[in-house]
Amino acid sequence: MDIQLTQILFQIINFSVVVGAVGFLLFKPVLKIFDERAKRIAEGEKAATKAQTAYAEIEKNRKLTEASLKKERSEIVKAAQAEALERKEAIIADAKVKAKALTTELQAQWETEKIALFKKSQTDMAEAVLSISEKVIASTLDKKNAQKLIDTELKEIIKAL
Amino acid sequence: MAAELHISISAETLFSIGGIAITNSMLTSLVVSGLIISFCLLVRTQLKNTSNPRGLQNFAEWIVESLHNLVHGVTGDLKKTRLFLPFIGSFLLWILLNNWLGLLPGVGTIRILEGETTTEEHASIVEQVHAAETEIIDDAHTQESLVISNEELETGNETAAAEEHAVTAIPIFRPGTADLNTTIALALISVFVTQVIGVNALGLSYFKKYVNFSSPIMFFVGILELVSEFAKVISFAFRLFGNIFAGEVLLVVISSLIPLIVPMPFYGLELFVGFIQALVFAMLSLVFFNMATQSHDQH
Numbered sequence: 001m002d003i004q005l006t007q008i009l010f011q012i013i014n015f016s017v018v019v020g021a022v023g024f025l026l027f028k029p030v031l032k033i034f035d036e037r038a039k040r041i042a043e044g045e046k047a048a049t050k051a052q053t054a055y056a057e058i059e060k061n062r063k064l065t066e067a068s069l070k071k072e073r074s075e076i077v078k079a080a081q082a083e084a085l086e087r088k089e090a091i092i093a094d095a096k097v098k099a100k101a102l103t104t105e106l107q108a109q110w111e112t113e114k115i116a117l118f119k120k121s122q123t124d125m126a127e128a129v130l131s132i133s134e135k136v137i138a139s140t141l142d143k144k145n146a147q148k149l150i151d152t153e154l155k156e157i158i159k160a161l
Numbered sequence: 162m163a164a165e166l167h168i169s170i171s172a173e174t175l176f177s178i179g180g181i182a183i184t185n186s187m188l189t190s191l192v193v194s195g196l197i198i199s200f201c202l203l204v205r206t207q208l209k210n211t212s213n214p215r216g217l218q219n220f221a222e223w224i225v226e227s228l229h230n231l232v233h234g235v236t237g238d239l240k241k242t243r244l245f246l247p248f249i250g251s252f253l254l255w256i257l258l259n260n261w262l263g264l265l266p267g268v269g270t271i272r273i274l275e276g277e278t279t280t281e282e283h284a285s286i287v288e289q290v291h292a293a294e295t296e297i298i299d300d301a302h303t304q305e306s307l308v309i310s311n312e313e314l315e316t317g318n319e320t321a322a323a324e325e326h327a328v329t330a331i332p333i334f335r336p337g338t339a340d341l342n343t344t345i346a347l348a349l350i351s352v353f354v355t356q357v358i359g360v361n362a363l364g365l366s367y368f369k370k371y372v373n374f375s376s377p378i379m380f381f382v383g384i385l386e387l388v389s390e391f392a393k394v395i396s397f398a399f400r401l402f403g404n405i406f407a408g409e410v411l412l413v414v415i416s417s418l419i420p421l422i423v424p425m426p427f428y429g430l431e432l433f434v435g436f437i438q439a440l441v442f443a444m445l446s447l448v449f450f451n452m453a454t455q456s457h458d459q460h
Contacts, residue, residue, distance in 0.1 A: 002171035004342055006181050011190060011337070011346035018194045018255055023247030025201035029208050030225040031243065036210060 122157065129153060167272070168410055172340040173331040175273070185332055186340030189268070193258045193337060197251075228253065235447050245450050248354055252347070253443040256338055260405055260435030263336030264428055269409065272330035338405040338438075341398060348397035351446040352390055359453030366456065393449070397442065404438045 130150065172184035204221040214222050228250045233242040262268055337343045359367040371387045373379040408431045415424045 002342075003345065004182070007172075007184060007187060007340075007342035008346045008349070010181070010187055011343045012350060014187075014190055014194050015251070015255060015347065015350055018197055019247055019251040021198045021201050022251045022254070025198070025205045026221065027225060027247050027250060029205060030222055031229070031246075033208065033210055033222075034226070034229075037212060040212070 126150065126153060126157070167330060167332065168413060170406070172335055172342070175331065175333065184340065184342075185335040186337050186343055189262060189334045190259060190337035190343060192334070193255060193262060196258065197254055224254075225250075232447060235444075236451050241451065241454060244358070245447060248351075248450070249443050249447050252351070252446055253439050256347070256401065256442055257436060257439035259337040259343075260439060261432065262334070263339060263405065263409055264412075264431055264435070268334040268336065269332045269413070271334065272332050274330055336405055336409065338401055339409050341402045344398040344402040345394070347401070347442070348394040351397060351442075351449070352393050355446075355449045355453045356390075358450050362454035363456055367453070397445070401438055401442055404434055408434055 130146075130153075133149070172186035174182040174184050175188060176183055200221075204217060207217055208221075209218065211218075229242060229246060232246050232249050233239070236242050236245065356367075359370075369383075371383045373383045412424060412427055412431060415427050
């Protein structure tokens with residue numbers, strides 16, 4: 001084993017240069033990048049925690065609003081149901097009134113039409129009687145006698161009625 | 162066979178620059194340092210502050226993060242971790258690459274001829290050896306016999322061996338950690354940095370660890386601590402050197418005995434040993450660094 005001081009010194013210098021190069025060219029910049037990345041991650045985590053808190057707050061508010069809206073909705077539905085019931089009753093009452101009026105009107109119309117029909121049937125009957133009478137008498141009445149006969153018959157019919 | 166079984170416990174000198182002998186282990190260490198520095202430069206130029214690293218940056222980040230976690234697991238203090246990391250990381254990467262580089266084809270096998278003879282003389286010697294071998298075979302053929310006598314073969318081998326003694330084939334590359342000078346240098350750096358870290362953390366009171374007159378027992382403990390610092394250098398240096406050099410010898414011997422397939426499990430074993438030794442050196446240094454930052458009362 002040949003121990004040479006010059007070789008030992010050479011290797012010490014050689015290794016020292018490597019330590020310096022590795023330290024300044026590799027470890028220092030890479031560790032700097034690690035630190036910056038860790039900082040970014042920490043900031044991201046902080047922002048995420050903040051966002052999570054805000055989200056929880058919003059969720060809480062949403063639930064409260066939802067409950068309040070449900071309550072309001074139920075009240076609105078109840079009120080609407082009550083109003084609808086009221087309107088239903090009013091409409092029914094109004095319809096009843098209108099139906100009654102219509103019935104009365106129709107009855108009056110019916111009476112008028114009945115009278116008119118009756119009158120028409122009287123006329124038709126008179127004409128029929130006249131026609132029959134003509135056939136029975138077998139002669140044609142002149143205008144003056146016919147009129148006299150009609151009047152007499154009508155008077156008797158009216159009297160009968 | 163003699164060339165294949167070239168085993169030298171110390172690194173061999175390849176050439177000299179200004180009176181400084183450059184050995185094959187120094188050359189390998191320089192190659193490893195060059196590789197590490199090139200990698201660091203490449204990473205530095207491609208580094209981007211992104212949350213989605215890819216390719217080389219991803220690989221570099223994986224290395225740094227793994228080492229950071231390893232160191233932080235021992236220190237438990239971010240400031241200490243950042244202080245120790247360049248040393249521990251460099252120890253681990255440099256020793257690991259040196260250990261593994263020795264397993265590459267060509268390291269230990271590509272050689273240059275070196276000796277007292279010149280290049281022309283080398284060529285002449287090699288030609289003479291070949292001529293002697295051809296002569297022996299021709300003689301055997303002339304006598305219409307394919308059997309070469311043992312005497313003739315021995316004569317031929319002796320001639321060749323005698324010629325080879327004048328020429329030595331030196332491997333161009335030898336793992337840096339298979340040289341005791343390198344491991345001593347690493348051990349000295351580790352122990353020296355431990356002292357610097359201790360003084361930096363505790364001030365001059367760090368030396369109370371070695372010189373303590375509070376009680377006779379503490380005084381004796383101080384002496385033991387002082388001795389242990391020197392023991393650390395020896396322990397660090399010889400553990401790493403012994404393991405890696407033994408691995409190299411094992412591979413050379415196995416490969417020369419049965420060159421095919423059989424050495425493969427040993428290569429796997431050496432890969433593992435190379436990693437474990439690098440880890441052991443780095444972890445022990447880390448533990449010593451960390452202990453140096455704690456006052457003697459805390460021990």
